[in-house]
Amino acid sequence: MQRDTQVFNLIQQELDRQRRGIELIASENFTSLQVMQAMGGVMTNKYAEGYPGRRYYGGCEIVDQTEQLAIDRLKQIFNIEYANVQPHSGAQANAALMLAILQPGDAILGLDLSMGGHLTHGAAVNFSGKLYQPHFYGVTQEEGLIDYAMLEEKARSIHPKLIICGASAYSRDIDYARIRKVADEVGAFVMADIAHPAGLIAKGLLSSPFEYCHFVTSTTHKTLRGPRGGVIMMGKDFENPFGLKDVKGNIRMMSHLIDMAVFPGTQGGPLEHVIAAKAIAFGEILSDEFTLYAQQVKRNAQAMAKAFMEKNYKIISGGTDNHLMLIDLRNKNISGKKAEQVLGHADITANKNMVPYDDKSAFVTSGIRFGVAAITTRGCKEEHMSFVVDAIDTVLMNADDNAVLLNMKKQVNEWMQQFPLYPELG
Numbered sequence: 001m002q003r004d005t006q007v008f009n010l011i012q013q014e015l016d017r018q019r020r021g022i023e024l025i026a027s028e029n030f031t032s033l034q035v036m037q038a039m040g041g042v043m044t045n046k047y048a049e050g051y052p053g054r055r056y057y058g059g060c061e062i063v064d065q066t067e068q069l070a071i072d073r074l075k076q077i078f079n080i081e082y083a084n085v086q087p088h089s090g091a092q093a094n095a096a097l098m099l100a101i102l103q104p105g106d107a108i109l110g111l112d113l114s115m116g117g118h119l120t121h122g123a124a125v126n127f128s129g130k131l132y133q134p135h136f137y138g139v140t141q142e143e144g145l146i147d148y149a150m151l152e153e154k155a156r157s158i159h160p161k162l163i164i165c166g167a168s169a170y171s172r173d174i175d176y177a178r179i180r181k182v183a184d185e186v187g188a189f190v191m192a193d194i195a196h197p198a199g200l201i202a203k204g205l206l207s208s209p210f211e212y213c214h215f216v217t218s219t220t221h222k223t224l225r226g227p228r229g230g231v232i233m234m235g236k237d238f239e240n241p242f243g244l245k246d247v248k249g250n251i252r253m254m255s256h257l258i259d260m261a262v263f264p265g266t267q268g269g270p271l272e273h274v275i276a277a278k279a280i281a282f283g284e285i286l287s288d289e290f291t292l293y294a295q296q297v298k299r300n301a302q303a304m305a306k307a308f309m310e311k312n313y314k315i316i317s318g319g320t321d322n323h324l325m326l327i328d329l330r331n332k333n334i335s336g337k338k339a340e341q342v343l344g345h346a347d348i349t350a351n352k353n354m355v356p357y358d359d360k361s362a363f364v365t366s367g368i369r370f371g372v373a374a375i376t377t378r379g380c381k382e383e384h385m386s387f388v389v390d391a392i393d394t395v396l397m398n399a400d401d402n403a404v405l406l407n408m409k410k411q412v413n414e415w416m417q418q419f420p421l422y423p424e425l426g
Ligand code: DSN
Pocket: 026, 027, 090, 118, 168
């Protein structure tokens, strides 16, 4: 077969783009080379519907071992009883978990997307908002913190089957114990979606949800720094309350219902090449090197937030406990859309984001979200945050001056040369 230079040229261009820019999208990171190599390896050729030791295809002896390694390592990271590493993404993990515990039309209660939540937590355009009956809690207008009183009030009036916590644009820790208390009162399950802060939770830098939340889902490619994918976990497995029994009349455990909801419920063959890459990433997370990385992520985020606040940028909730921050740009007279666009001209990548109580649409927005997981992997430390914030400020304050933007792009490209990315790739 002739080498497809058209596609490989594009891949090379993407590598160049990643190398020369400042990557601040809070949900992105740079995996290790060995994680990428596993994803580009021969396990992509293997069909393995089922689970290790109980597959619907022959020849699964080797992928059984990588999948079991991924499961065991993930359980070790969080000190938990159950993990399913097959979800192709975080959205798939959430879809499977909901399929396992909900019936169509059941009420669910999640953080509003416009307040920092996620599409799969009940948004009208998503399966979660179409199949189930979505209700939302928000954040307080004053402090920008989760409005637990509102969550409790809604839980008591709606009696949801599932309360979802976790967010994609919320920079503070979460009071899982308080959420579990009201869930028990109204007879709801609690699911934490820790896609964003998982890497910090893994190293004890944020509260652990496992003691209080029945179910925990995550992606593997954000602060966990693995391949793109999802996982479902439980701190403790428990008897399913729906009465499902096996042929011998024994009650099936929740782990069985979740496994069944992933395959065959919502997915076919697992991506064993990605699962091998997950196993490698989980091994990396167990190392002391990753502990230092996670600690640095937190320090960098705090240094970045401080630098922004010194320039009178309004960070929602007044700071950050994790790897990200959401900035309300209304006092800077620029929309999120325009900010994203002009930062892009200077090779600074971020995404526009609605802020709580936004008066602009999701396509325009008043806010922008920044995360430091990726630049920390590149080697940035606290002392580098002032360059990043100065560059962002210069771009936003001179958004219509092409000469300034061009000059900043040049400075950014030169500055990033001190943080090599995948030097092995030439
Ligand atoms: N959309 C992703 C994010 O950027 O947070 C989460 O799925």
